[in-house]
Amino acid sequence: MKPAILEARNLAISFGGLKAVADVSLTVAAGSLTALIGPNGAGKSTLFAMISGFLAPDAGTVHFDGRLLSGLPPYAICRLGLARTFQIVQPFAAQTVRENIAVGSHLHEPRRRQALALADAVAERLGLAGELDKPAGSLTTAGRKRLELARALATRPRLLLLDEVLAGLNPQEVAGMIPVIRGICDEGVTVLMIEHVMQAVMNLAEDIWVLANGCLIAHGGPQQVTRDGAVIEAYLGKGMAARLAALDEPDAPGAPGKSDGAAHD
Amino acid sequence: MRELALIVAVLAAFLCAPWLTDSGVVLNFLIMVLFATLLGQAWNILGGYGGQFSFGHAAFFGTGAYAMAVLQTVFAVNPWLALPLAILCGVLVALVIGVLSFRYGLRGSYFALVTLAFAEVLRILANTFDFTGAGVGLQLPLREAAGNMQFADKTGYLYLVLSFVAFGLMLSWWLRHSRYGAWLSAVRDNEASALALGIDALRVKLAAIMLSAALMAAAGAFYLQYFHYIDPHIAYGPAISIEALVGAIVGGLGSVFGPLLGALVLHLLGEATRNLMGDLPGISLVVYGVVLVLIVMFIPRGLSGLFGRRA
Ligand SMILES: Nc1ncnc2c1ncn2[C@@H]1O[C@H](COP(=O)(O)OP(=O)(O)OP(=O)(O)O)[C@@H](O)[C@H]1O
Numbered sequence: 001m002k003p004a005i006l007e008a009r010n011l012a013i014s015f016g017g018l019k020a021v022a023d024v025s026l027t028v029a030a031g032s033l034t035a036l037i038g039p040n041g042a043g044k045s046t047l048f049a050m051i052s053g054f055l056a057p058d059a060g061t062v063h064f065d066g067r068l069l070s071g072l073p074p075y076a077i078c079r080l081g082l083a084r085t086f087q088i089v090q091p092f093a094a095q096t097v098r099e100n101i102a103v104g105s106h107l108h109e110p111r112r113r114q115a116l117a118l119a120d121a122v123a124e125r126l127g128l129a130g131e132l133d134k135p136a137g138s139l140t141t142a143g144r145k146r147l148e149l150a151r152a153l154a155t156r157p158r159l160l161l162l163d164e165v166l167a168g169l170n171p172q173e174v175a176g177m178i179p180v181i182r183g184i185c186d187e188g189v190t191v192l193m194i195e196h197v198m199q200a201v202m203n204l205a206e207d208i209w210v211l212a213n214g215c216l217i218a219h220g221g222p223q224q225v226t227r228d229g230a231v232i233e234a235y236l237g238k239g240m241a242a243r244l245a246a247l248d249e250p251d252a253p254g255a256p257g258k259s260d261g262a263a264h265d
Numbered sequence: 266m267r268e269l270a271l272i273v274a275v276l277a278a279f280l281c282a283p284w285l286t287d288s289g290v291v292l293n294f295l296i297m298v299l300f301a302t303l304l305g306q307a308w309n310i311l312g313g314y315g316g317q318f319s320f321g322h323a324a325f326f327g328t329g330a331y332a333m334a335v336l337q338t339v340f341a342v343n344p345w346l347a348l349p350l351a352i353l354c355g356v357l358v359a360l361v362i363g364v365l366s367f368r369y370g371l372r373g374s375y376f377a378l379v380t381l382a383f384a385e386v387l388r389i390l391a392n393t394f395d396f397t398g399a400g401v402g403l404q405l406p407l408r409e410a411a412g413n414m415q416f417a418d419k420t421g422y423l424y425l426v427l428s429f430v431a432f433g434l435m436l437s438w439w440l441r442h443s444r445y446g447a448w449l450s451a452v453r454d455n456e457a458s459a460l461a462l463g464i465d466a467l468r469v470k471l472a473a474i475m476l477s478a479a480l481m482a483a484a485g486a487f488y489l490q491y492f493h494y495i496d497p498h499i500a501y502g503p504a505i506s507i508e509a510l511v512g513a514i515v516g517g518l519g520s521v522f523g524p525l526l527g528a529l530v531l532h533l534l535g536e537a538t539r540n541l542m543g544d545l546p547g548i549s550l551v552v553y554g555v556v557l558v559l560i561v562m563f564i565p566r567g568l569s570g571l572f573g574r575r576a
C-alpha cells in the first residue's frame with residue numbers, strides 16, 4: 001500500500017451530550033481517490049471540520065504528510081497544502097467568479113494580474129469559463145459547487161477534502177463532474193470526498209470509509225463495502241442485510257438498492 | 266488605469282483651486298470637504314473594504330490630535346516630526362482595540378459597541394489628565410510658519426489635507442488591485458471561506474484597523490493644526506465617528522471615490538441648510554441622519570454606485 005498522506009487517529013468530539021464523532025481512525029493513501037460515506041448525520045462533515053482545523057477535537061490527532069496538525073488554525077493547514085470545500089457552499093457572493101477563485105490563487109501568487117490569470121485557467125478546467133464575470137451569488141447550485149471546488153483547487157493543494165460537491169446536481173451535471181474530479185486526482189492531488197451520490201462513489205473511489213453514528217463501520221474497495229452487512233443495515237435499517245441476502249441469493253447486485261437509499265439529500 | 270487618471274484629475278482640480286479663487290469662504294469649504302473625505306476614507310478601509318463597522322473611529326482621530334498637541338506643547342517637538350509620531354500613536358491604539366476585539370471574534374454590533382466604548386473611555390481619560398489639559402483642552406500657540414505647519418493663508422492647509430487625501434485615494438486604489446485588498450474583501454464577505462483558503466483573517470483585520478487608524482490620526486493632527494485647539498469632546502466625542510461613517514456609507518462602501526463624493530454632498534447640504542435655517546446646533550447631524558436613511562433605502566451602494574460598479 002502507498003504511504004498515507006493523511007492519518008487521523010482516535011478522533012472524537014461531542015456537542016453537548018451528542019457524540020458526533022467517536023474514536024475514528026482513518027488513513028488516506030497518497031495519490032488516491034478515497035471516499036467517506038455514511039447516512040445523514042453520521043459525522044462526516046464534523047470529521048472534515050476537525051481535520052481542516054475548524055473544530056478542535058476532544059481527543060485524537062491528525063497527521064498530514066507526517067506532520068501533526070493539532071492546534072494549527074485552518075489557514076495554516078491550508079498553507080501546508082490541505083484544502084477543503086464546504087457542504088453548504090460559502091462563496092464571496094458579491095464578488096465575481098474570477099475574484100472568488102483568485103482569492104485561492106493568491107495563496108501562492110502575490111501579484112494581482114497573475115492571480116487573476118490563474119483563476120481564469122482554473123475556471124476553464126471546471127467549466128466556469130463562461131461565468132467568470134458574473135457575481136458568485138448569481139450562480140446556480142451546480143455552478144456554486146464548481147466554484148467551491150475551483151477556489152480550493154486554486155490554492156494548489158496536495159490533499160483536497162470535498163464535502164458533497166455533487167449534491168444538488170442533476171444526473172447530467174454529475175456525469176460532467178466525474179471526469180473533472182478524476183482529472184484532479186490524475187494530476188497528483190489526493191482526494192478525500194464525502195459523497196452521497198453512489199454512482200460517483202462507485203465510479204471514482206478506490207477506497208471507501210463508511211461512517212455511521214460517529215463510528216467507522218466499514219472500510220475497503222467499492223465492491224467490498226457495498227456487500228458489507230453493517231453498511232447495509234446502517235443505510236436501510238436493522239435486519240435488512242439478512243433479508244436482502246435471503247432475497248437475492250448468491251451474487252445479485254444489492255448495490256443499486258442501497259445507493260437509492262443514500263442518494264436522498 | 267482609468268481610475269488612476271481620475272485620481273490624478275481630481276487631485277489636480279483641488280491643486281488649482283487657490284488660483285481660481287482667493288475667497289476664504291470657498292477655500293475653507295474645500296478644506297472642510299477634504300477633511301471630511303479623509304475621515305470617510307479612513308472609515309471606508311475598515312468598514313467598507315473590511316466590513317467591520319466601527320462607531321468609535323474618534324478613538325484614532327482624538328489620539329492623533331492629542332498626540333500632536335502634547336508633543337508640541339509639552340515636548341516642544343516640531344510638528345513635521347510630531348505628525349508621524351501622532352499617526353503612530355493612533356495606529357497603536359488601533360492595535361490594542363483590534364487585538365482585544367478581533368481576537369475574541371467580536372463582529373457586527375458587538376464590534377461597533379466596543380469601539381464606541383473605547384472612544385468614550387479615551388474621552389474620559391482626556392478629560393481627567395493634566396497633560397491633556399483636562400476638560401479645558403489644549404491650545405496650540407500661534408507661530409505662523411510653514412516649518413511650523415501653521416500657514417499664513419488657507420492654501421497651505423488645503424495642500425496639507427489634500428496630500429493626506431491623495432494618500433487615502435492611492436491606498437483605496439491599491440486595496441482594489443492588490444492581494445491584501447483581495448484578502449480583506451474575502452474576510453469581509455465570508456470569514457470561514459477566507460480561513461479555508463489560507464487567509465489569516467485576524468492579521469488581515471488588524472492590518473485594516475491600523476491602516477484605517479493611520480488616516481484617522483492624520484486627520485486629527487490636521488484638525489489641530491488648522492484650528493489650533495482640541496478638547497475631549499471634539500477629539501473623542503461621537504460627532505467625528507458619525508461624520509466618518511456617514512460620509513463613507515453615503516459615498517459608497519468599498520469604493521475609491523465614495524468618501525469624496527459623500528463628503529462633498531453632505532457639506533453642500535450642510536451649507537444649504539445653514540443658509541436656510543441659520544446655525545441651529547445639531548442641525549448637521551439631522552441632515553446626516555436624513556441623507557443616510559435615504560441613501561440606505563434608495564441607493565444602498567451609495568453615491569458612487571450611481572457611476573458603475575464600485576467606482
Ligand atoms: N456545531 C454543532 N453543534 C451541535 N451539533 C452539531 C454541530 N455540528 C454537527 N452537529 C451534529 O453532529 C452530527 C453529525 O453532523 P455532520 O454534519 O457531521 O453529519 P454528516 O455526516 O456530514 O451528515 P450529512 O450527510 O447530512 O451532511 C449531527 O447529529 C449534527 O446535528
Ligand SMILES: [Mg+2]
Nearest residue numbers: 044045046087
Ligand atoms: Mg455533512
